[in-house]
Structure formats: structure tokens, C-alpha cells
Amino acid sequence: MSIEKIMVIGAGQMGSGIAQVCATAGYTVVLNDQKQEFFDRGLANITKNLSRDVEKGRKTEDEKATILARIQPSLTIEDASDVDIVIEAAVENMEIKQSIFKQLDTIAPAHAILATNTSSLPITELAAVTNRPEKVIGMHFMNPVPVMKLVEVIRGLATADEVYETVRDLSEKLGKTSVEVNDFPGFVANRILLPMINEAIYAVYEGVASVEDVDTVMKLGMNHPMGPLTLADFIGLDTCLSIMEILHEGLGDSKYRPCPLLRKYVAAGWYGKKSGRGFYVYE
Ligand SMILES: CC(=O)CC(=O)SCCNC(=O)CCNC(=O)[C@H](O)C(C)(C)COP(=O)(O)OP(=O)(O)OC[C@H]1O[C@@H](n2cnc3c(N)ncnc32)[C@H](O)[C@@H]1OP(=O)(O)O
Numbered sequence: 422m423s424i425e426k427i428m429v430i431g432a433g434q435m436g437s438g439i440a441q442v443c444a445t446a447g448y449t450v451v452l453n454d455q456k457q458e459f460f461d462r463g464l465a466n467i468t469k470n471l472s473r474d475v476e477k478g479r480k481t482e483d484e485k486a487t488i489l490a491r492i493q494p495s496l497t498i499e500d501a502s503d504v505d506i507v508i509e510a511a512v513e514n515m516e517i518k519q520s521i522f523k524q525l526d527t528i529a530p531a532h533a534i535l536a537t538n539t540s541s542l543p544i545t546e547l548a549a550v551t552n553r554p555e556k557v558i559g560m561h562f563m564n565p566v567p568v569m570k571l572v573e574v575i576r577g578l579a580t581a582d583e584v585y586e587t588v589r590d591l592s593e594k595l596g597k598t599s600v601e602v603n604d605f606p607g608f609v610a611n612r613i614l615l616p617m618i619n620e621a622i623y624a625v626y627e628g629v630a631s632v633e634d635v636d637t638v639m640k641l642g643m644n645h646p647m648g649p650l651t652l653a654d655f656i657g658l659d660t661c662l663s664i665m666e667i668l669h670e671g672l673g674d675s676k677y678r679p680c681p682l683l684r685k686y687v688a689a690g691w692y693g694k695k696s697g698r699g700f701y702v703y704e
């Protein structure tokens with residue numbers, strides 16, 4: 422199936438990155454969020470990244486302008502009416518995602534694929550609220566999207582082979598390497614990454630070492646590019662908690678229980694870098 426026009430829902434850190442790589446690869450992109458200010462924030466992020474490419478001599482001003490011109494603003498989900506694929510990157514909340522998918526199912530053309538960038542929510546359960554479960558699939562990008570090479574392509578129980586192949590080919594056209602993953606809690610990336618982050622939070626909670634020292638151990642001792650607590654702030658502590666809850670509930674093993682300190686930070690609105698405070702404080 423050929424893809425020309427892509428809708429991205431949610432202009433946050435992931436949605437804006439996904440819109441950027443799609444537009445850079447030559448696709449027409451409709452970038453949707455609930456309010457103009459959220460769209461503007463996403464577009465500002467994309468513009469900043471492209472300007473850095475121009476400064477570094479990787480793109481010309483003309484190329485930057487061409488890429489930006491491919492991104493159309495959208496404040497209504499009705500704009501899904503003429504797209505070939507939707508990549509949903511709204512908040513990690515099942516009720517919100519199900520509501521979006523129900524609406525998309527009635528608005529998007531019959532041939533359109535409905536993909537989600539969810540970090541951990543079951544694709545099969547999202548597909549079940551639509552009348553096209555064979556066209557629902559997970560397309561899980563990594564943060565920051567323009568830099569990270571991986572896309573996990575997650576097949577729901579009913580996902581058609583043709584849909585999987587189209588999304589795999591699209592991932593390649595976006596310059597990514599894809600891996601095929603089945604629909605189990607946390608998929609592969611977050612089933613492995615998040616328990617490590619949660620354990621790092623427990624190490625701080627139990628007074629084993631300070632935030633800075635836990636990060637230093639993993640950076641200098643294991644050559645991780647970021648310490649786990651810096652990475653948690655970068656992902657968003659709200660998203661980290663949602664993923665741990667899905668692992669805990671979905672796999673039923675107490676080893677996935679979210680650390681109480683993580684819960685406390687999220688309850689306080691300390692979501693990490695995006696809210697200005699998490700394990701660290703940001704300007
Ligand atoms: C939660 C989920 O569901 C799944 C996930 O995504 S989990 C998170 C996965 N991501 C990670 O683990 C990221 C780990 N961190 C890293 O790889 C690196 O720290 C990093 C790539 C983010 C930054 O790299 P760094 O070397 O520390 O910093 P820096 O030199 O500033 O950046 C390296 C390059 O990335 C680019 N970059 C950094 N942050 C960026 C961003 N947010 N957007 C776009 N580009 C970015 C920089 O421009 C720079 O590119 P050039 O060298 O080509 O100019």
C-alpha cells in the first residue's frame with residue numbers, strides 16, 4: 422500500500438519528532454494537537470532541530486523551508502479524512518487513546534492504517550474499539566526520534582501481514598531500522614529498560630546512593646549515554662509510571678511494582694524535564 426499523507430496526533434516530544442522525520446523523508450504531514458499553543462511548541466521544536474542541521478551544514482535553508490512547508494497544522498481530528506496512515510502519539514492513557522481510535526475509525530478513509538506510538542499499552546485492546554482491527558498496529562519510535570535508529574513494529578492479534586509490511590517499509594523510508602515484536606506488555610524496549618530505571622529509583626529511595634551517584638555508576642561503569650535517572654526525567658516520569666503499571670498489571674509479577682518514590686514525584690507534578698523538575702531541576 423502506498424503512503425503519501427501522514428497524520429500525527431499529539432505534538433509533544435514524540436509527536437513533533439515523528440512529524441519531523443516524516444516531513445524530512447518527503448511525506449506530507451498533518452500535525453494534530455488539541456490547542457494551537459501545543460502545535461506551536463511542537464513546531465518550534467522541529468524548527469530548532471532543523472536550524473541546528475543548517476548550522477552544522479547538513480541542510481540548506483531551502484531544504485529546511487521545504488521540510489517545514491510539508492507540515493500542516495491541525496486542531497481537529499476531522500483532518501484524518503484524507504490521510505493514508507495516522508500515527509498517534511498522544512499521552513500514555515488507554516481511555517484517551519481508545520477515544521481517539523474510535524473517532525479515527527469513523528473519520529479516516531477505509532484504507533488508512535491506524536498506528537500508535539504507545540510505549541506499552543496493548544495494541545490488541547486498542548484495535549478492538551475499531552471496526553478495522555486488521556489495520557491497527559504499534560509503531561514505537563524511540564526518544565529523541567530524529568536521533569534514535571529504532572522503531573519497534575508491534576503486531577496486534579489481528580494485524581494483517583500487508584499492514585505490517587507497509588509499516589516496516591515506512592520505517593525504513595524514515596531512515597530507521599525496525600524490529601518485529603508481538604503484543605505483550607512493554608513490548609521489548611520497555612520490558613527491559615523500565616525495570617532498570619525503576620530499580621535505579623529504588624536505589625535512591627532506599628538510600629543506597631544519591632541520584633547523581635546512581636547515574637554516574639551507570640554512565641561511567643556501563644557506558645550508558647545517560648544515567649537511568651536522567652533518562653527517566655528525559656522520557657517523562659508520568660510515562661515511566663504508566664509503563665511500570667502496565668508491566669505490573671499485565672505480567673502480574675511483583676518485580677514490576679512501581680517504586681513509591683516514582684509515584685510520589687508524579688503525584689507532585691514532577692514529570693521530569695518537560696515540567697521543569699524531576700530527579701533533577703531544569704531551567
Ligand atoms: C520510553 C519509551 O517508550 C522508549 C524510549 O524512547 S526510551 C529512551 C531511549 N533513548 C535513550 O535511551 C537516549 C539515551 N541518550 C542518548 O542516546 C544521548 O544522550 C542523546 C542522543 C539523547 C544525546 O546525545 P549526547 O551525545 O549526550 O548529546 P549531544 O552531543 O547534545 O547530542 C548528540 C546528537 O544528538 C542530537 N540531539 C540531542 N538531543 C536531541 C533532541 N532532543 N532532538 C533532536 N536531536 C537531538 C544533537 O543535535 C547531536 O547531533 P549532532 O552531533 O549530529 O549535532
Ligand SMILES: NC(=O)C1=CN([C@@H]2O[C@H](COP(=O)(O)OP(=O)(O)OC[C@H]3O[C@@H](n4cnc5c(N)ncnc54)[C@H](OP(=O)(O)O)[C@@H]3O)[C@@H](O)[C@H]2O)C=CC1
Nearest residue numbers: 431432433434435454455459510511512513539540564656
Ligand atoms: N517520552 C518518551 O520517551 C516516549 C514516549 N512514547 C509514547 O509517546 C506518546 C507521547 O509521549 P510524549 O510525546 O512523551 O508525551 P507529551 O506529554 O510530550 O506529549 C503528548 C501530547 O499529546 C497531546 N494530547 C493529549 N491528548 C490529546 C488528544 N486527545 N488529541 C491530540 N493531542 C493530545 C498533549 O497535549 P496536552 O498537553 O493537552 O495533554 C501533548 O501535547 C505516549 O504514548 C508515550 O508513551 C513512546 C516512546 C518514547
